[in-house]
Amino acid sequence: MSKRTCISAGLWVGALALLLAGCQGGLRPIQQLNQPLSGLGDSQSPSLNSDWLALISSRAGSRAQVQLIDRRRNAPVPLPGLNRPDSLPISVAVDQQGERLALVRQRDDRSELVIHRRSLQASQTVPIEPAGVPQRVSLSADGRVLAVEVSRAGLWQVDLLELP
Amino acid sequence: MGLSGCSLSPFNRQPAAPTGLGAESRQQPALSGDGRLLASLVDRGGRTTVILQERRSGRVLPLRQLRNRQPHSSPSLSWNGRYLALLVQQGGRRQAVIEDRATGQQHPLFLPAAQEPQQLSLAPDGQSIALELINGGSRRLQVFSLAGMLEPDRAPGLRESGGGTPLQP
Numbered sequence: 001m002s003k004r005t006c007i008s009a010g011l012w013v014g015a016l017a018l019l020l021a022g023c024q025g026g027l028r029p030i031q032q033l034n035q036p037l038s039g040l041g042d043s044q045s046p047s048l049n050s051d052w053l054a055l056i057s058s059r060a061g062s063r064a065q066v067q068l069i070d071r072r073r074n075a076p077v078p079l080p081g082l083n084r085p086d087s088l089p090i091s092v093a094v095d096q097q098g099e100r101l102a103l104v105r106q107r108d109d110r111s112e113l114v115i116h117r118r119s120l121q122a123s124q125t126v127p128i129e130p131a132g133v134p135q136r137v138s139l140s141a142d143g144r145v146l147a148v149e150v151s152r153a154g155l156w157q158v159d160l161l162e163l164p
Numbered sequence: 165m166g167l168s169g170c171s172l173s174p175f176n177r178q179p180a181a182p183t184g185l186g187a188e189s190r191q192q193p194a195l196s197g198d199g200r201l202l203a204s205l206v207d208r209g210g211r212t213t214v215i216l217q218e219r220r221s222g223r224v225l226p227l228r229q230l231r232n233r234q235p236h237s238s239p240s241l242s243w244n245g246r247y248l249a250l251l252v253q254q255g256g257r258r259q260a261v262i263e264d265r266a267t268g269q270q271h272p273l274f275l276p277a278a279q280e281p282q283q284l285s286l287a288p289d290g291q292s293i294a295l296e297l298i299n300g301g302s303r304r305l306q307v308f309s310l311a312g313m314l315e316p317d318r319a320p321g322l323r324e325s326g327g328g329t330p331l332q333p
Contacts, residue, residue: 027273028309030292043305046285046294049197053294055305096197096288126175141197141243141288142319145219146175147204149191156189158204160219162176 032074040067040076047093049141054094054101066092066103068118081121091136095143100163102139102146113137113148115163126161195219197243197288198319203250205236214239214250229263229270240286240293242317249286249293260284260295262314271313290314 033053037043041059051071058064065083067076079101083089087107094101101116103123113126113134128134132150139146146161191212194203202219205212211234216225230236233252240249249262260273260281275281275297282303283296291314294307 027275027313030307030309033307037305037307042303044283044296044303046283046296046305048285048287048292048294048307050287050289050291053305053307055294129177136192138194140195140199142199145195145199147193147195147202149193156191158190158193158202160178160193160202164175 033069033071036069036074036076043067045089045091047139049094049096051096052094052098054092056089056092064089066101068094068098068101070098079116079118081123082116093137093139093146095139096141097143100139100143102137102148104134104137104148111135115146128159132157132159192238194239194241196241196245198245201225201241201245203239203241203248205239208234212236214248216241216245216248225265227263227265229268230261233261238281238283240284241288242286242290243288243319244317246317247286247290247314249284251281251284258282260293262286262290262293262310264314273308288317288319290317 040057043055043057045056047054053069053071055067056064057067063085066079066089068079069075070077082101082103087105089103089105090111091104092101099118101118103114103116104111105114111133113128114123115126116123128150130152132152134148134150136149137146144163146163148159150157150159188206191205195201200219201216203214203216206215213234214227214230214236216227217223218225227248230252233254235253237251241247246266247262247264249260251258252261258281262271262273264271279297279299281295282298285294287293291311292307292309294305297304297306
């Protein structure tokens with residue numbers, strides 16, 4: 001294949017890629033963020049804001065972990081005190097400041113709701129009252145309200161908590 | 165519904181306000197960025213349907229554009245609740261859509277055929293969205309820009325543009 005043919009084919013591929021991107025309803029992948037994400041293995045439970053992305057990632061043969069990506073640097077930040085070898089994260093949410101993370105995790109065959117303060121490197125277990133099994137969590141971006149899906153007596157319910 | 169203030173716990177807690185149909189299952193809660201609105205999934209005539217409520221009063225806000233596209237899943241709200249992103253049923257597939265409550269417009273998000281969305285999270289400013297996609301048996305997150313597609317919905321004082329008719333209080 002001649003050099004001219006190669007360049008021509010490259011231009012066609014580029015034009016086709018642009019056309020397909022245009023057909024995705026204005027949806028454009030943020031490659032500088034998706035690149036580090038692809039290196040995390042399987043990932044789920046996203047919680048996104050303009051500065052942070054919290055998620056749960058797992059690689060074959062290793063335990064699932066909560067990850068917090070700093071969108072300004074497109075890189076994970078350390079979360080000392082949050083990921084524990086004896087627990088399995090189920091759902092995570094982060095506030096706009098990247099300061100508070102709400103987490104539902106399984107530990108010792110029980111599910112628990114935890115609030116983690118990153119600046120304090122401290123986690124606090126939030127009691128579920130009346131007793132129930134927490135599953136999925138949502139945190140308002142201002143970090144003041146938490147909603148958690150709880151299973152009680154065969155019924156799914158939503159508990160709301162205002163955080164101090 | 166007011167908050168109960170007599171708990172020994174440092175957290176003020178309350179159940180989500182009822183939806184008017186007695187005891188029913190509520191799943192997949194999602195709060196607006198300012199915590200004023202709550203989206204969740206309930207059963208309506210055997211179909212999983214998203215409802216939007218004011219968190220404190222429990223008042224249900226209309227979502228007319230989303231009728232007949234159940235089952236709904238994975239709701240996510242912007243800062244002031246102008247945008248509601250969620251997964252709806254489109255033919256035999258799940259599709260991510262964003263409803264603009266200010267204009268009544270609905271924005272479908274088209275993905276390559278091999279990628280099935282499972283869960284999503286809309287950034288509170290409405291300028292990006294994270295999609296959990298299943299492709300060939302693996303779950304991957306991808307983040308997409310919505311800049312140019314949606315006006316920002318930022319916290320008061322940070323709002324860059326208004327646009328559309330005012331939201332219902």
